[in-house]
Amino acid sequence: MKRLMALFVGLTVLTGCEQVPEGTVSLREPDSPFIAFNVWVKTGSQNDPAGKEGLAALTANLLSDGSTTEDSYDQILAKLYPMATGYGYNVDKEMTVFRGRVHLDNLEGYYTLFSNSILKPAFDEEDFERVKTQTLNYLERSRRYSRDEELGKELLFWMAYRGTPYEHPEEGYVESVRSIMLDDIRQFYADHYVSNNIVIGLGGGFDATLLSRVRADFDALPAGEITPVPAPEPRMPNGVEVLIVEKPTDASAISFGFPTELVRGHDDFWPMVAMNSWFGEHRESFSHLYQVIRETRGMNYGDYSYIEAYPRGYTTQVPPTNVARRSHLFEIWIRPISLTAPGNLHDRTLFATRAAWRELKLLVDNGMTEETLGETQQFLKNYVLNWGATGSRRLGYAMDDQFYGLGSNGYLASIRPGIEALTLDQVNAAIKRHLQYDNMYLVFITADAEAMKQKLLSGAATRITYTGEKPAELLAEDQEVAAFPIPVSEDKITIIGIDEVFERGM
């Protein structure tokens, strides 16, 4: 008789009361045929030495996509191939994680390859040249020429975190990556890949003894001392500070925001999750900004807001895990604006910006209502189930819980009761504490940056047209939107060319 499968679902998992070794996270789901691995090295791009920005990422990349002392990289690929799996890495500001997933049938062979990639790297010169060339191609070409909306977000983070360890993008600058040599990687590995700096996470249908075995294997690495990196103290923008990237394009990318003090575990965290879900839930028509800019006005593909880092949001509908940070931005993402109706691209760009900014002002001034909060609570009650849909995601959240020190009150386990218990007063008080609309970092990627700058400085209303009829109330509201003030002075507008972006520290 064939074995029938049954799936897991939910926000929390069957860990029960099992004892787990120090430095491990266990999410055992005994009937699952899948096993998820998550090895968290407590280092990130904030640990990159000056002038070698991108080193943490390139190190992880070489480990993940390179040979070990046991197998050459092509042998590794050949061994992984019949299992239809692989492993990968993610380097964020504070975290490096190596993630893998395998079917139970292939566990032993897979674990050997996966653990060797971190414990026994060969630091092969040819592998290094390959991953470095790939990274430079990404930095010089793909980052600048394939997704303006993602680049705009990266630039917003760069503006907000200048002068802090979060300043540079995780992949580094063109010049800094060029300067990285194999010895830099060896040294970084020796300094940071030490046993006491690594947490082991396992999820799914593994045998309970596996966790101790994996921990013991990783304890074979030497111990070491890590100098803590101070938490970033991002500067609040002083009024409106604008960066315009000049690029030949038919569409404009727009991102804006400012730093907040909100992190998981803060008393205002759940109120702000509710606020953000209503105001700008990621890639959801539930998002109020989406309704205002896309649904009603048809200006673009979507409009969202964030209270936590959400890199590569265009690739996913569920929040990324393992981008835990000690500092976050409040961020608004307006997807590319183009000439979807007759008029001027910059007018439309500024109209969409003003529309979102005005909605932010209305939110801060008036707060949410009982009705919108109730709708949000109802929406999130089941919607959040999707955030922990896979074993790998549940494990990713559990690793982040460790980062934020949430202990037994993990994110997935707390979100439903946290949201259900909210009152309107709590939410609106949190909005007043964390949001504002006077001080803003603002990024545009668009053609003819100088014209954009002059339009911004002029303060002139930027009206738009529609291809179809619109109701009178909407047109009246448009008058207000078009003239919504974005007070900015010339000294606070910077223009750079696309080929200067992230060439070096700017």
Added chain:
Amino acid sequence: MRLLSMTFFLLMLAAGAAAQQGDGIFPFDYQVVELENGFKAYFIKAGAPGQIAYVSMVRTGSRDEVEPGKSGFAHFFEHMMFRGTEKYPSYDAVTAGMGAARNAFTSNDMTVYYEVVASEYLEQIMDLESDRFMNLKYSEPDFRTEAGAVLGEYQQSATTPFGFLYEKVRETAFDRHTYRHTTIGYEADVRDMPNGYDYSLSFHRRFYRPENVVLVVAGDFDFGTAEALVQQYYGGWETGYVAPEVPSEPQQKAPRQRTVQYRGRTLPVLTVNYKGPAWSATDKMALATEVLGAVAFGSNSDLYRKLVLEQRRVQFLNGDFGLARDPALLEIATMVIDPRDVAAVQGEIEATVTRFQQEPVDAQLLADTKSNMKYDFLMGLETAQNVAFSMISYVINTGGIDAVNDYYRTLDQVTPEDVRAAARQYLVNTSKTVVTMVQAGGE
């Protein structure tokens, strides 16, 4: 140490007592409801306590855009399906109230709509979905507004290097078949969409019919209840599907070669394309063709080792030999590091083609590839949504999900000789189309 408190996790139960489907690869039981109007609904008992994935698969995609000037319309129409009905004027508000994860996508052969919801909403979601499939209603101004969102989507996908390239590959390789255009459509057609209101109504009338839509529900539900609900909500849907006359592609007589200029920065991307067979779960040659793409150009191929790992002449190498409802392209793509090396890399690809026409594939590599394809399928069955999605190609190509086990049985039978025969039959010079994308103005 207790790491996580258990708030409302429900212990999963073994799958129900429904009859098993035999010894196939698919590890779940399922049942089908077939109505007199031709509508079929598959219910897959996949566990996932308290949750269902509700996936409506329309066997219409950009392949069906046969009228000139209407490229991209199937995708645009997908957007209109979220614009409400008389009974439920706001689809978004109703699904938001359920906390549903919902979305849709369109490709060559299909338009797929999905909602992932708590099981308690089965009846409501069936009411809502059947209603919009039968009674969709939107005004012309709303239609025009949505066209703006679609143009925005075009701007962010079709203008990327690969969006640009694939538009050119298809129009070079195809003369008549609708695979000539991409799913997002040509920019001029997308810009003209606001004027297509009447056409959109006929699109719904012709294609959104019970004979052309298959429902797949995976997760946790009571089958008896579900069966009755299908009768109740889809039973009244009138037939009337009008199959489009998709033009056949005439046989290509000579190789084609073209270079296109991308106006952003990119390394050269070389694509070598051949015309493949149509998808099949039972034709060994079709399966052998899919295997061929992996063994000759995949991450475990000799050519990958040589060009990507040893000589590092290319950034990546892919062989995408996934098949479609009608004969489509078998695509080999690679990004060449030195622009002067493009012709030589093309020579390497063509030499590999010749080799696989002459030599049978290594038996171990073939066995590993079969294993790869099976585990790839099994590894994808982790959530209710993934289980339902894993059925898409079977539904779109055959109208049902029963072919899943046939597909893997046929795969088991593929021999090294079959792979050689597939290379000889399909990787032929006269059906070849080579398109290279280079940076406008050079490096």
